[in-house]
């Protein structure tokens with residue numbers, strides 16, 4: 001298993017953490033050096049070369065960083081702290097190595113993250129899942145851009161979506177989504193690959209994109225184009241007090257609703 005250590009001044013902590021989330025990491029450990037103003041950010045990225053190549057683009061020239069080998073056991077200590085995450089009273093995301101709660105009438109989604117982001121416990125994932133949950137109806141067509149573990153795509157399929165397209169630039173995410181769709185019995189509904197957004201065709205009833213602001217802005221034209229005339233677009237990965245610029249990039253789409261959790265927001269938009 002490989003990982004990164006990034007050395008950042010305290011003042012750059014949020015910026016650097018955002019850049020790492022953008023790479024699709026699952027968890028970031030902060031190690032502070034009391035003798036100076038530097039923080040080390042440690043994170044594991046699995047064994048995929050493309051994650052290292054993308055880190056080079058995202059981090060190079062901004063902060064010193066290095067690739068490290070992490071013992072699989074050390075990289076996996078977070079697993080013992082992972083718990084089921086309730087999306088609402090009817091739906092729970094369960095780490096694949098935990099027992100699902102045996103409650104009648106509850107949908108349990110089993111997720112093995114592999115090298116991808118999205119166990120349902122990050123505020124942006126939870127907000128995206130709740131927004132998607134409000135809109136999925138039988139037979140609808142869903143697009144999940146930046147699918148990570150596929151948790152949103154799999155949930156939509158389990159709730160009765162007719163088709164779900166999931167895409168991600170990270171090969172670890174494509175692999176994890178395929179595996180999780182299979183694990184939850186919806187492999188026949190979820191189509192997953194690494195097609196760039198500008199090569200995707202058609203229009204969807206629900207488009208979900210939980211990706212950080214700079215990428216959402218880059219993808220804004222495609223996200224609009226891919227959202228059906230009566231469909232909705234859910235963006236997350238944005239800060240609750242700083243996302244006007246992302247909404248601006250999506251104009252003339254209009255904001256229908258904004259939900260916030262722990263400093264993050266999910267915004268649901270529609271065509272005027």
Ligand SMILES: C[S@@+](CC[C@H](N)C(=O)[O-])C[C@H]1O[C@@H](n2cnc3c(N)ncnc32)[C@H](O)[C@@H]1O
Nearest residue numbers: 024117118125146147148168169170173210211
């Ligand atoms: C914050 S994670 C979200 C994962 C999952 N959808 C969730 O909500 O937990 C963002 C994901 O977007 C992917 N990503 C980043 N830029 C992308 C792009 N331009 N197109 C597609 N996926 C992208 C990353 O690889 C990462 O898996």
